[in-house]
Amino acid sequence: MALSSKILDKLAKHLHACQREARDTPKITDDHPEMDFDDAYAIQDRILAAKLKGGAHMAGYKAGLTSHAKMKQMGVTDPVFGFLVDEFTVADGGEVKVSDLIHPKVEPEICFVTRDELKGPGCSIANVLAASDVVLPGIEVIDSRYRDFKFDLKSVVADNTSASRFVVGGHAVDARSVDLRTTGIVLEKNGVPVALGAGAAVLGHPAAAVAMLVNHLGRRGKTLPAGSLVLSGGATEAVAVQAGDHVCLRMQGMGSVSLRFV
Numbered sequence: 001m002a003l004s005s006k007i008l009d010k011l012a013k014h015l016h017a018c019q020r021e022a023r024d025t026p027k028i029t030d031d032h033p034e035m036d037f038d039d040a041y042a043i044q045d046r047i048l049a050a051k052l053k054g055g056a057h058m059a060g061y062k063a064g065l066t067s068h069a070k071m072k073q074m075g076v077t078d079p080v081f082g083f084l085v086d087e088f089t090v091a092d093g094g095e096v097k098v099s100d101l102i103h104p105k106v107e108p109e110i111c112f113v114t115r116d117e118l119k120g121p122g123c124s125i126a127n128v129l130a131a132s133d134v135v136l137p138g139i140e141v142i143d144s145r146y147r148d149f150k151f152d153l154k155s156v157v158a159d160n161t162s163a164s165r166f167v168v169g170g171h172a173v174d175a176r177s178v179d180l181r182t183t184g185i186v187l188e189k190n191g192v193p194v195a196l197g198a199g200a201a202v203l204g205h206p207a208a209a210v211a212m213l214v215n216h217l218g219r220r221g222k223t224l225p226a227g228s229l230v231l232s233g234g235a236t237e238a239v240a241v242q243a244g245d246h247v248c249l250r251m252q253g254m255g256s257v258s259l260r261f262v
């Protein structure tokens with residue numbers, strides 16, 4: 001760790017306020033270039049603690065920047081991990097108020113629900129599939145708190161990997177009954193396909209993203225509890241949205257899920 005506890009507290013408060021007030025900020029490494037990844041995850045942990053203290057409940061976990069399309073779009077090279085709480089959830093077909101956000105984008109994700117606890121290090125795709133219950137389609141709404149989406153990986157981690165809203169729905173299927181690498185993905189905005197992909201876009205197999213999350217948690221002395229929802233990461237580039245947009249994700253064999261921006 002490079003930053004003092006006092007600075008970590010201050011940065012967590014700052015980013016949490018930016019999220020709640022839909023206010024952007026320059027990336028935090030501008031003022032703290034020495035910040036390391038342990039600091040960044042410690043800031044994220046502080047934001048989660050503040051949310052739980054304020055009455056929020058854990059809703060799951062997310063892996064981010066898990067596809068080459070997203071890494072290229074954002075100019076970074078490694079996946080990142082974040083948390084989901086109930087205040088981020090949107091009902092299938094529900095509405096998201098754009099005035100609550102800064103500059104939202106949407107991305108299509110294959111989502112896992114686990115049946116057994118998973119522990120790392122050493123967690124593999126096989127372990128994830130063996131411990132999974134169902135997979136289903138989900139749309140993540142990301143909303144980096146950093147001005148003009150200009151950030152580095154450490155700043156993104158501290159900002160809970162841009163998490164802001166998500167919807168899961170469609171038709172859940174047994175995680176072992178489908179080849180998730182060849183699962184086709186069509187993301188539509190206002191009825192027009194705007195991003196196309198397949199599950200293999202996510203690290204070769206979306207379960208690999210869940211395994212990486214589990215190994216990340218293991219390095220930090222944590223496990224992935226049974227019954228966890230995990231968003232495995234955008235399979236395509238993220239698509240910008242504005243008020244009036246209707247977004248629908250169609251996933252092969254798993255139906256569709258949608259939301260509307262108002």
Ligand code: 0L1
Pocket residue numbers: 062063064065066070074140142143144149156161162233234238
């Ligand atoms: O879910 C994600 O892929 C995380 C994205 C973090 C960076 C961004 O805001 O694009």
Ligand code: MG
Pocket residue numbers: 062063064065107109140142231233234
């Ligand atoms: Mg995502």
